[in-house]
Amino acid sequence: MDSALRPYDLGSVQWYVLYHLATAGPTMQRDLVRLLTIERATMTGIVATLVRKGLVEQEPDRVDQRQKLLRITATGAKLWGELPDLSFIRSVAFDGIDEADIAVAVRVIQTATERLENLLQKGTAS
Amino acid sequence: MDSALRPYDLGSVQWYVLYHLATAGPTMQRDLVRLLTIERATMTGIVATLVRKGLVEQEPDRVDQRQKLLRITATGAKLWGELPDLSFIRSVAFDGIDEADIAVAVRVIQTATERLENLLQKGTAS
DNA sequence: ACATATTTGCTAGGTAGCTAGCAAAATTGG
């Protein structure tokens, strides 16, 4: 993904934020943090980059002034329209592999990931 | 891994470098680059960090002065001795999961990864 | 009503990866 997006000077997470704003409309920054399950501080940096490039606007909510509403700009929408379809990546990676095998792989990794996340949380909770 | 190593102020790649130097003895920096399959520039940074902390020494080879030999220091060896066994991570993640399923997962991911790497190289070769 | 909590986003500083381009040293080919 990063490689395909390099010509447009975008990283994969920047792409996802743009994708969400273009598709689902203006969104609260904190909701996007939850969607991507990254840290608030990480999102701050990504949004700052997108704002610097003029692709996204950030404005405080009128009701709750802590929250910031993110909106794609005209420039951002234009760029979004020019981006290529990235679904070829999935095709290259998985086409022709047995569906059942993929399902097994997903289950194994999901289980392992959940267990490790569990462990992490317990360690942190102390 | 990062989480388990945080108390020792080590990242996972720093750990691996230390592991290799403690286990296999002094090693050429460029060999380590190949072992870890990371970029030379990335290795430069990691080695710089380890040298700054006094855990690793870096000295030019007498024959080929481009190459740098990496060696664990006394301080590094001491720290290495104090580090906990990290194999519990693998146990937590995979214990009890069917061996055959794990094998399938490995194959699926290996195939997908190889295909994507192939694609990348072709794109770069142009 | 007001002190205490929580939520949200920020800064500062760290790890781990990348590319591009440079310089020095070593190797190779005519």
Added chain:
DNA sequence: CCAATTTTGCTAGCTACCTAGCAAATATGT
């Protein structure tokens, strides 16, 4: 033998992730 190429490590500058700690705004509990 010497010019051209390759190898090695470096710097500079980028993305993307993290934690810790702060400040402002809001919510909550007595």
